[in-house]
Amino acid sequence: MQILANIVVLTSLYALVACGYVLVYKVSRVLNLAHGELMILGAYLLVATSAGIASDPLVAIALTAMFSIVVGLSVYLLLMRKMTGQPVLAAVLTTVALGILLRGAMVLIWGPQQLNVGAMISFDNASIALTDSVRVSTAALWLVVCTFLVYLGLLAFLHMSRWGMRMRASGQNALLAAQRGINLHTVYALAWTLSTFSGSLAGVLVTLDSRIDVNMAVIGLKAFPAALVGGLDSLPGALIGAGVIAALEVLLIHYVNPLLSDVVPFLVLIAILIVRPWGLYGTKEELNRV
Amino acid sequence: MTDILEVTELEVTYQRSIRALHGVNLRVAKGQITALLGANGAGKSTTLRAISGFIGLDNARVTAGNVRYLGEDITGLQLPKTIHKGIVLVPERDKVFTNLTVAENLEVVSTTRAEGSNWRQIEEEIFVYFPRLAKLRNKPAGLLSGGERQMLAIGSALVCKPNLLLIDELSLGLAPVIVDEIIERLRDIHARTDLSILLVEQSAAVAFALASYGFVLENGKVELEGATQDLRTNQKILELYLGTGSAGRADYLANARRRREERANV
Structure with missing residues (x-):
């Protein structure tokens, strides 16, 4: 049972990170390879907020969420906006450069050592007993709840609101969207903002559960196979992809060797690229990916 | 009769080197249906795209000539702005969002906030013009037939409240019986509104059935123009x-x- 709980928690983490890839890819066909760094930046923003502005955990987290929205918007407006209408490869390489820059900047500002964010905002990460034999930490429980709420919110937004529909429409046919008067810049800015927000949320919750250092950006890379297994442009697909990767990872760690944990997502990635490159739920015809 | 659109000596160049139009002259009279005829590659679509505005993706530019709309020079005006002025294009291919339902295709179109709140009424207006769409409202547009897609494309263009509707290839690839139905619907819409339409066609029969005036485009130039009854003969x-x-x-x-x-x- 403990294994099952671990799988659910890890699924939530991967799913929350993967939906950021999906949102940006779905509307603009751009793979955001800086997503892992943006995620950790969210966690560092919490460090900065708690040190400088508010020490109450809830206030600090709420402020961090607002800052992450500003970050997402700035990334689009200052950087990716110029890439609209350029070849997708140029945009993807820009995100690679952004990731490297962010990583360097974070080391410069907050140093390479591990920080204990939980202690800094006096967050009590107590272990909660779900049953006699199953225990999860408070942060992990929050992670599961947040992922559930984010997915519910995103699906409702994409299918029931007009801007959500415009996001889906622009992803399917950007030219027609422009011809129907949809402002593509607004749509793309919205996607980047939502993506960075959900990513930062994941970053905050995962670092509350352990500690924070720049190398945790690798979680972003490990969640990427989850998005790809699901199909990169499908939110439910990302959720299922996250489940597949998390289950394999937890089971292999438990029954085979803990050292496999970093390898499993990429083994699955290669397998799915060979067998079904468009993923489980992805749109089949679009395979000119970068 | 006043002209809603006047195109003079329009030249368009793709990728800075390939010239597609060599000085096109045409006019669309207000409240009339005008046809632009010509074979494949004559420059019909390019003319429409130049009027409705290119976007960065097209890598195309108006290099000479001008486009006047309601007396105002709109040469080279980019895409969202032309729509706000009331120029709306029904493109030749990929004319509906295939992953959205019929109702969503109408709803997604950008309108002002006030119109946004009563979009259901706007939707019903479109369904009056195209009753066939009302039955399909919750079906994904990707599952529609070519004729139904054309109706939906015209419908969603109408939601943009056009003064000038540009239709690229009304009948291409459609069964004759469907073409007849769409012609009838368009006549009906034209009779009820003061919409001006510029229609690009390869089929003279369709163009003559709808338009009162026509231009014939050949190799990027207008070779012939006249009232359709003259062209017909x-x-x-x-x-x-x-x-x-x-x-x-x-x-x-x-x-x-x-x-x-x-x-x-x-």
């Missing part, structure tokens, strides 16, 4: 460029051969 045009309904199409190869010989003689 212009034997040379019918034979060489447009085909004369089913009989003309049967002679397509012969026509093509004759055309080639005629060019060689020049």
Whole structure:
């Protein structure tokens, strides 16, 4: 049972990170390879907020969420906006450069050592007993709840609101969207903002559960196979992809060797690229990916 | 009669080097349906795209000439702005969002906030014009037939509240019975509104059925223009460029051969 709980928690983490890839890819066909760094930046923003502005955990987290929205918007407006209408490869390489820059900047500002964010905002990460034999930490429980709420919110937004529909429409046919008067810049800015927000949320919750250092950006890379297994442009697909990767990872760690944990997502990635490159739920015809 | 649109000596260049239009002159009279006829590659679509505005993706530019809309120079105006002015295009291909339902296709179109709140009423207006769409409202547009897609595309263009509707290839690839229905619907819409329409067509029969005036485009230039009843009797045009309904199409190869010989003689 403990294994099952671990799988659910890890699924939530991967799913929350993967939906950021999906949102940006779905509307603009751009793979955001800086997503892992943006995620950790969210966690560092919490460090900065708690040190400088508010020490109450809830206030600090709420402020961090607002800052992450500003970050997402700035990334689009200052950087990716110029890439609209350029070849997708140029945009993807820009995100690679952004990731490297962010990583360097974070080391410069907050140093390479591990920080204990939980202690800094006096967050009590107590272990909660779900049953006699199953225990999860408070942060992990929050992670599961947040992922559930984010997915519910995103699906409702994409299918029931007009801007959500415009996001889906622009992803399917950007030219027609422009011809129907949809402002593509607004749509793309919205996607980047939502993506960075959900990513930062994941970053905050995962670092509350352990500690924070720049190398945790690798979680972003490990969640990427989850998005790809699901199909990169499908939110439910990302959720299922996250489940597949998390289950394999937890089971292999438990029954085979803990050292496999970093390898499993990429083994699955290669397998799915060979067998079904468009993923489980992805749109089949679009395979000119970068 | 005043003109809603006046295009003079329009030249368009793709990728800075490939010139698609060599000085196109045409006018659309207010409240009238005007046809732009011509064979594949004559520059019809480019003309429409130049009027409705390119976006960065197109890598195309108006290099000479100008476009006047309601007396105002709108040459080179980019896409969202032309829509706000009331110029709306129904493109030739990929004309609906295939992953959205019929109702969502109408709803997604950008309107002002006030119109946004009563979009259901706007939707019903479109369904009055195209009753067939009402039954399909919750079906994904990707599952529609070509004719239904064309109706939906015209419908969603109408939601943008156009003064000037540009339609690229109304009948291409559609069954004749569907073309007849769409022609009838368009006549109905035209009768109820003061919409001006510029219609691009390859089929002379369809163009003559709808339009009151026509321009014939060949190799990026307007070769001929006139009221449709005059064009209808212009034997040379019918034979060489447009085909004369089913009989003309049967002679397509012969026509093509004759055309080639005629060019060689020049």
